[in-house]
Amino acid sequence: MRFLADAMLGSVARKLRIFGFDTLYVPDTSDNEVLRLAAAQNRIILTADKELFKRIVKQGAYGVLVEGASDLDDMVHIFEKLGISMDLSKMGSRCTSCNGILVQKRPEEVGELVPPNVLARYKGFWQCTACHKVYWDGGHLGRIRIFAKNIEERLATSKG
Ligand SMILES: [Zn+2]
Known part of the structure; x- marks a missing residue:
């Protein structure tokens, strides 16, 4: 499972990496580029941007809309939506x-x-x-x- 975190979710991206998830973080990128990168690299887009999420759904891409208020809430929501759990043996396997x-x-x-x-x-x-x-x-x-x-x-x- 590979992720692409949009500009607002830098802290979530770092935590996902600590847990060993392959997570691309793109702070200075247009929505078009986010959609293009996610499709090209087969990544699930994580975003707190409702407009971007609408475009994800419309294009048939794969994404999770989070509130962006707390890392804990966002990550619980992401894991629930995708039906995944953490593999603590992978913790510390990626550079934050x-x-x-x-x-x-x-x-x-x-x-x-x-x-x-x-x-x-x-x-x-x-x-x-x-x-x-x-x-x-x-x-x-x-x-x-x-x-x-x-x-x-x-x-x-x-x-x-
Ligand atoms: Zn590194």
Whole structure:
């Protein structure tokens, strides 16, 4: 399942990437280009723009209209609409900046790219194969695990 998030949904796009979903984010793109890209790359368009959503439906493209008020609400809505759930084993497999694939690295391989205190403190490192940004299993993934749990609880509740 591949996504294309429109300009208003940058934060949702980053979170989907953290959960391992292939998500293209296009902040400065016309609606025409959004529709063209989604068709060309077989992506589901995520948007909070009602006018754009009308065009998606009219063209027979695939999209989900979200409210854009809260990331939690939007992501629960997206997962419900598409009938998907999260695969937590995929968490941390994609770069939040560029959607590239992350590969695990040994500390000595990323030593020159992270601050010394980080290198001393953490053992798990990942690097983006596209933009070369380095990630480590710090507080950021801890917070996102709580966010993931909130999504799962909401999905479980709405299923009754
Ligand atoms: Zn990257």
